[in-house]
Amino acid sequence: MKYIDEFRDGEVARGLAEAIRREANPERRYHFMEFCGGHTHAISRYGVSDLLPDNVKMIHGPGCPVCVLPIGRVDQAIRLALENGVTLCTYGDCLRVPASDSLSLLKAKARGGDIRMVYSSADAVALAQKNPDKQVVFFAIGFETTTPPTAVAIKQAATLGLKNFSVLCCHVLTPSAISSILESPEVRQWGTVPLDGFIGPAHVSTIIGSRPYEFFAEEYRKPVVIAGFEPLDVMQAIRMLIRQVNEGRAEVENEFSRAVDRDGNKKAQQLVAEVFEMRKNFEWRGLNILPYSALRIRSQFAEFDAEKRFPLDYQPVPDHKACECGAILRGVKRPQDCKLFGTVCTPENPIGSCMVSSEGACAAHYTYGRYKDV
Amino acid sequence: MCLAIPARIVELRSDDLAVVDLAGVKKEISLALVDNVVVGDYVIVHVGYALNKLDPEEAAKTLALFAELGQLDAPSAVH
Ligand code: SF4
Numbered sequence: 001m002k003y004i005d006e007f008r009d010g011e012v013a014r015g016l017a018e019a020i021r022r023e024a025n026p027e028r029r030y031h032f033m034e035f036c037g038g039h040t041h042a043i044s045r046y047g048v049s050d051l052l053p054d055n056v057k058m059i060h061g062p063g064c065p066v067c068v069l070p071i072g073r074v075d076q077a078i079r080l081a082l083e084n085g086v087t088l089c090t091y092g093d094c095l096r097v098p099a100s101d102s103l104s105l106l107k108a109k110a111r112g113g114d115i116r117m118v119y120s121s122a123d124a125v126a127l128a129q130k131n132p133d134k135q136v137v138f139f140a141i142g143f144e145t146t147t148p149p150t151a152v153a154i155k156q157a158a159t160l161g162l163k164n165f166s167v168l169c170c171h172v173l174t175p176s177a178i179s180s181i182l183e184s185p186e187v188r189q190w191g192t193v194p195l196d197g198f199i200g201p202a203h204v205s206t207i208i209g210s211r212p213y214e215f216f217a218e219e220y221r222k223p224v225v226i227a228g229f230e231p232l233d234v235m236q237a238i239r240m241l242i243r244q245v246n247e248g249r250a251e252v253e254n255e256f257s258r259a260v261d262r263d264g265n266k267k268a269q270q271l272v273a274e275v276f277e278m279r280k281n282f283e284w285r286g287l288n289i290l291p292y293s294a295l296r297i298r299s300q301f302a303e304f305d306a307e308k309r310f311p312l313d314y315q316p317v318p319d320h321k322a323c324e325c326g327a328i329l330r331g332v333k334r335p336q337d338c339k340l341f342g343t344v345c346t347p348e349n350p351i352g353s354c355m356v357s358s359e360g361a362c363a364a365h366y367t368y369g370r371y372k373d374v
Numbered sequence: 375m376c377l378a379i380p381a382r383i384v385e386l387r388s389d390d391l392a393v394v395d396l397a398g399v400k401k402e403i404s405l406a407l408v409d410n411v412v413v414g415d416y417v418i419v420h421v422g423y424a425l426n427k428l429d430p431e432e433a434a435k436t437l438a439l440f441a442e443l444g445q446l447d448a449p450s451a452v453h
Contacts, residue, residue: 001397003380003416003428006437015443091421120422122404145378149423152406203378206418206425232440258433259380259418265426268407 003258007230008046016235017051023242030056032241033331034199035178037064037359038229044364046231048238056238059331060361062177062287063201065142066093067329067353067360070285071317073170074099077139080168081105081113084310087131089124090139091146092117097356100317105139121146121153128157128165137306138167144204147171147295148268151275154297154304166306169297172282174204175212176293180284181330182220195331197241199234200226202256209264213252221250228256275301283316285353286325323352328361335362342366378420380428383413394419 024030034040040060043049049058062068074097081088088105095106095117109115114134118124121138128136140150150167157165178198200213205226213224223244227237237255244251254260275298282294297305306312319325322340327333335341335354345351347363354362381394381401390406394417404423405411417424 001379002382003433009440012440012443016440019443120404122422145420145425148407148425149404149421152404152423203418203420203425233436236436236440255436258429258436259426265407267409268425271407 004230007228007232009232012232013046013051013235016232016239020051020056020235020239020242021053023239023246024053024056025246026053026055028055028245029194030196030242030245031059031194031331032056032197032199032238033059033061033181033195034234035061035063035174036199036201036204036229037067037357038202039199039227039234040064040361040364041359042229042231042234044368047368048231048234049369051235052238056242058238059195060328060364061181061198061331062284062329063143063174063204064357064359065146065172066097066357067325068172068177068284068286069094069097069141069170069353070283071097071099071319072283072315073141073168074105075103075315075317076312077105077137077168078103078108078113079312080137080139080306080310081108081115082111084135085114086135086137086310087114087116087127088137088139089116089118089127091119091141093357094139094141096350097353098350121149122156125153125156125160125162125165128162129160132164135164135166135309137310138165139170140167141170143172143174143201144207144272147272147276148207148265151268151271154275154301155271157304158301163303166304166309167297168306168312169276169295171276171295172284173293173295174201174208175215176290177284177287178213178216180287180290180293182216182222195222196245197223197225197250199237199241200224200252202227202229202233202259205256205260205264207265207268210252210254210260210262211264217250217252223250223253225253226256226260228259274298283314286319286329288326319353320351325352325354325362328354335365338362378418378425380416381419383411383415383417386411386413392424 124138276295324338354360385393416428
């Protein structure tokens with residue numbers, strides 16, 4: 001397909017690998033974190049790590065929205081369906097996330113909950129329109145890419161005057177997660193992550209632009225290169241990061257200029273600002289409570305806020321004791337360092353968040369990289 | 375979850391809707407988040423919405439950069 005296949009060419013990948021090899025200084029080590037699950041997936045699937053010299057290491061970050069969704073939030077969605085009798089709509093990726101009492105949305109559905117997978121927030125609005133006698137709740141998760149579509153859905157419901165549509169808003173913000181990786185107390189506890197730079201998000205940046213990362217480059221002296229999700233994009237970004245490190249620079253560069261500019265999509269940003277405001281605190285799976293890291297629905301749209309419409313207090317639920325997701329999401333440990341990896345915890349039976357979606361570090365390693373270390 | 379793909383607009387419809395072609399599969403998407411899209415444009419599609427337009431000139435520039443590398447380095451890498 002156009003704008004996909006050209007960015008997966010094997011010959012060019014070998015050329016890029018050679019260029020990386022030539023530019024990486026054998027005297028030093030390079031550690032780069034790819035923030036997005038999409039990059040993690042590309043790196044595992046296309047074996048990008050194998051093409052890199054030994055002194056260039058990729059660390060998988062927390063950028064998969066399904067992986068950072070805390071158990072307590074999934075519990076809320078399940079309660080809405082099983083106890084409040086609502087029709088709960090959500091993206092397919094959320095269905096298998098393990099929740100409390102060995103439940104997941106999929107298992108709650110088997111117990112009789114009216115839980116539907118939707119492709120788009122617009123489908124949830126349409127479902128509410130068609131079923132005026134049912135309360136329809138859209139379980140909205142994701143980073144800055146899925147937030148504008150949720151804003152559009154809420155505005156649409158307001159225009160239509162829907163009385164039976166609301167949103168359980170669990171949208172989170174990328175820049176706050178990056179800050180927490182750089183300065184969380186756990187990093188001190190687990191030791192410092194030797195991070196020399198970041199591969200910045202692809203599609204998140206189409207919305208927020210490259211400007212929000214300038215802070216990291218300046219404040220923490222970490223280079224950031226925004227990259228597309230195809231393997232050649234990732235390799236080129238790695239090469240650009242190596243170059244910055246070699247030259248002692250810490251700047252924001254953009255490899256994904258075909259879709260990202262400095263300012264992002266202003267129309268989408270404005271819609272988000274109109275409908276949502278910052279939450280003071282929000283719990284992330286594996287990263288604990290992060291201040292100002294998520295959004296909630298503004299009071300003007302309160303009637304579309306499921307947390308206001310239904311009795312939904314939030315109960316935090318700790319991860320399985322042996323699960324190392326917290327350390328993995330911060331780059332301190334690797335999936336194979338977890339005792340449960342590949343034995344108790346597998347993609348069919350995920351224990352921790354990193355195993356849930358194919359973009360999680362553990363699942364990506366399980367699917368594509370597991371036998372390399374044997 | 376975050377995966378979004380470039381797709382070509384083949385038809386504009388009312389209410390901010392459009393049809394894209396994804397390797398032969400036609401799909402209706404929303405243009406509520408983007409302005410000034412015309413038939414033939416490529417947009418990045420995610421959860422049924424166009425997140426923004428893809429700039430063909432910038433794509434060509436990135437590919438040209440790769441091609442240059444391929445020519446310079448591929449022989450030594452292959453042999
Ligand atoms: S293997 Fe499973 S339990 Fe271990 S860190 Fe990964 S997700 Fe958590």
